[in-house]
Amino acid sequence: MEASVVEVEAVVGGGLPRTVIVGLPDAALHEARDRCRAALGQAGFGWPDHLVTINLSPASLPKAGTHYDLAIAGAVLEAAGVVPADRLGGCILLGELGLDAAVRPVRGVLPSVLAAREAGFDRVVVPAGQLPEAGLVEGIAVVGVAGLAELVSWLRGQDVVPAATEAPAVDPPDERRLDLADVAGQLEARWALEVAAAGRHHLFLTGPPGVGKTLLAERLPGILPELSTTEALEVAAIRSVAGLSVGGRLSRRAPYSAPHHSASIAAMVGGGARIAQPGAISLAHRGVLFLDEAPEFSPRALDALRTPLESGRVELARALAQTSYPARFQLVLAANPCPCGRAGVRGSSCECTPMAVRRYAGRLSGPILDRIDIVQPLRPMTRSYLRAAGATGESSDAVAERVAAARARQARRLEGLGARCNAEVPGSALRTRLPRPDGVDLLESSMARGLLSLRGLDKVLRLAWTVADLAGSDRPSVEHVRTAIALRRGEDAGAVAS
Structure with missing residues (x-):
């Protein structure tokens, strides 16, 4: 790079x-x-x-x-x-x-x-x-x-090959992309996806097989804002270093990387004998890194994400050289509730023992889960719910407009803070340089009960600002804070005590 x-x-x-x-x-x-x-x-x-x-x-x-x-x-x-x-x-x-x-x-x-x-x-x-x-x-x-x-x-000055002087071409606007309208039901999960896109928050989708976790994650890049020219060149440069095709078009779409759960540490963060090549997390720079069946990944490979999630870069040290690649990605995890995936599904019996369920959930370490902003459970859709929700699904274009408006509000508010979206705001600036949200008592109560860590408190504040931006508010209200706590803990907003 x-x-x-x-x-x-x-x-x-x-x-x-x-x-x-x-x-x-x-x-x-x-x-x-x-x-x-x-x-x-x-x-x-x-x-x-x-x-x-x-x-x-x-x-x-x-x-x-x-x-x-x-x-x-x-x-x-x-x-x-x-x-x-x-x-x-x-x-x-x-x-x-x-x-x-x-x-x-x-x-x-x-x-x-x-x-x-x-x-x-x-x-x-x-x-x-x-x-x-x-x-x-x-x-x-x-x-x-x-x-x-x-x-x-x-x-020798003969038969000079013409130089490439044309301006970089961009992706045609009518190029087909995966649309959120294809997702049936799951209105709560669609809302969580919109909040994640608006603030660039990390997302954890849980639920039995077939409820739409992968379907939702694949459609997240389609509602993210387009990359700037500088960002698009940076993404293309990473692909070039990795030996992937770049072509003659400068893609403004956010990249999407979905490594298989058998991926090694080198495949995730990068590796090589002399000069390390970029891995999956760098290929997802400025875009989405989706880890399907997250508990099946190697614990060491998952723990290798800790530092890049905070710093936005990955440092690869070798005997002869030290290589640094950008890795500012948006993480989306997906997991089943148990090894068989049938826990909590009506009409089916889960045969997993409590110890097996505990061991399965424990494969995702606490430090990784503490870095996740939004936890969203997904449940199987009933026939009546699908009939009621069938006509309410919005397209990706409609959701992308609200996300772009929220990002514009963030850019104006965060000018001078060294951040472009809520998820990038430093904790000190979040608590001292931005207006104090209403409902801070809810956060203090959650911390006193051990439901939020200090990092979790900052993440809830960032989420509250994102919810307020989507609602067009200048400052988070009590309801916005309550919604942010619910998104952080994977609960219903009405269940958060005041």
């Missing part, structure tokens, strides 16, 4: 014919000399019959990957006098070379082009297949080459 510029230098002559690469290269980079030698031969340019010394500067920075191939070939061609010496100045070269001299795609093109622009470079050469991805960055000329011969032609 934070690329470093590496200068590739080449010197030809001064010893017996061989090729030496220095500057802390890894095994894949050591093999680059063989790939580049074969590629130059296939393109009609011989490899120098002298000592070729290739230096990757700064020499103290560990180098890994195959994206140096094109720069190595360009430096050797310049040192051998095949191409003019002035054409490579101020130019970044990215790409892997095949033995047939074809230029192949590499990881991380988008963040590399962003870093090149910030470093003052005015030209960048990328594989032709990744020209649309690199073209998402404005303010720098991007050239796509399909083979080494095209690179040489461009360096």
Whole structure:
């Protein structure tokens, strides 16, 4: 995500014919000399019959990957006098070379082009297949080459490939998305989903199989506000580093990541031997991370979410380097009430023992549950309820309008506090720099009875502000606080004692 510029230098002559690469290269980079030698031969340019010394500067920075191939070939061609010496100045070269001299795609093109622009470079050469991805960055000329011969032609000033100068395209507005209107009934859960979207709160959905937990979670991105251009580029850069397709369209939709419950810690938070790659939580940055069947996940994988949930970043330390990826995601958990899933379902008998139910619920640790803002139980729908609620389901567009209005109120109120939505407001600012809500006695009573922790108190205050924003109020009322406590504890708002 934070690329470093590496200068590739080449010197030809001064010893017996061989090729030496220095500057802390890894095994894949050591093999680059063989790939580049074969590629130059296939393109009609011989490899120098002298000592070729290739230096990757700064020499103290560990180098890994195959994206140096094109720069190595360009430096050797310049040192051998095949191409003019002035054409490579101020130019970044990215790409892997095949033995047939074809230029192949590499990881991380988008963040590399962003870093090149910030470093003052005015030209960048990328594989032709990744020209649309690199073209998402404005303010720098991007050239796509399909083979080494095209690179040489461009360096000689011949047959220059047109640069990608068009403005980044966005997703078409009429592109189909999952709609909340598809969810039958579950009005309370739909309301909880709307509150979660309006304040970017974490959500825990509980209930037996088939009641709509996954259906609701999949539709949460559809009611979230569109990403800004900066956020969309950040999300696309993470996908590029992970080796996923970015394409030529800058998606403004909030990302959605739903790893399987067998995912390891490395798959969740990121991992790798030398330079760690982003995991599921970074792929959900600025979007939704959905963990279905949450108790089935490894307890260690779940506990690894604690720090990213608070800091919005994940730090991955390795022997040679420390990597940091953004991970400001909205967590949605889904779980059954017991291992068999039939507890509390009318007309079905649960065969789980009390100890099995306890052990199943205990797989979600207290620290993780304390970081959840909203707990929403879902119950099976009866036929009469479905008939009554069938015509009341709103579309995602209608809900998204209310969410956008609530987010606009938050942005105006939180200007200057370093937050854009209620879930990001620091606890100190929440208690001292915002107006005091009505009904604080309810919170003090809940804390005195041990129903809320200090973190839980802050989360209830944030929820109360979100409920007030959806209602168009300038300050949370007693009813808003009571609703927030009920959402936090998974209860009916009328059951919260005054």
